[in-house]
Amino acid sequence: MLTGEFNHSIDSKGRLIIPSKLRESLGEHFVITKGMDGCLFLYPDNEWKAFEEKLRTLPLTNKARDFKRFFLGSATEGELDKQGRVLISSSLRAYADLEKEVVLAGVLDKVEIWSKEAWEARTADVEENIEDIASDMEDLGL
Numbered sequence: 001m002l003t004g005e006f007n008h009s010i011d012s013k014g015r016l017i018i019p020s021k022l023r024e025s026l027g028e029h030f031v032i033t034k035g036m037d038g039c040l041f042l043y044p045d046n047e048w049k050a051f052e053e054k055l056r057t058l059p060l061t062n063k064a065r066d067f068k069r070f071f072l073g074s075a076t077e078g079e080l081d082k083q084g085r086v087l088i089s090s091s092l093r094a095y096a097d098l099e100k101e102v103v104l105a106g107v108l109d110k111v112e113i114w115s116k117e118a119w120e121a122r123t124a125d126v127e128e129n130i131e132d133i134a135s136d137m138e139d140l141g142l
Helices: 020-026 045-056 062-073 090-095 116-128 130-139
Strands: 002-009 015-017 029-034 040-044 076-079 085-087 101-108 111-115
Touching: 002 020, 020 040, 020 101, 029 045, 029 062, 029 090, 040 045, 045 062, 076 085, 101 116, 111 116, 116 130
Parallel strands: none
Antiparallel strands: 002 101, 015 085, 029 040, 029 076, 040 111, 101 111
């Protein structure tokens, strides 16, 4: 299970250290792709395969095709170097506005990679609206 919040920096070559706690769950190979809300998603291989299977079942509507393009078109295979770093492509860094300070957040089946500024803004918004969010989650049975 992927959980926790980790603050790290990305170097000038686009390499990011993956915390050891997350490395254990991610394994040696994983997939990095555009995520929702301006972050990146980092999927362990098994979770990526499950996600791909769900995408395969989508109908051929315009929205479903766009949804597939969004995730699959930007997906790259990730691999750790000997220092536990992964290279984030320049296009993915640009999408998520990753320059120096980043936050990695484990969210069960994947890791989200955020610019520190975007993470702080997003979490502040969530904290401000947590009562409404909790109410919506209660309606979903949580």
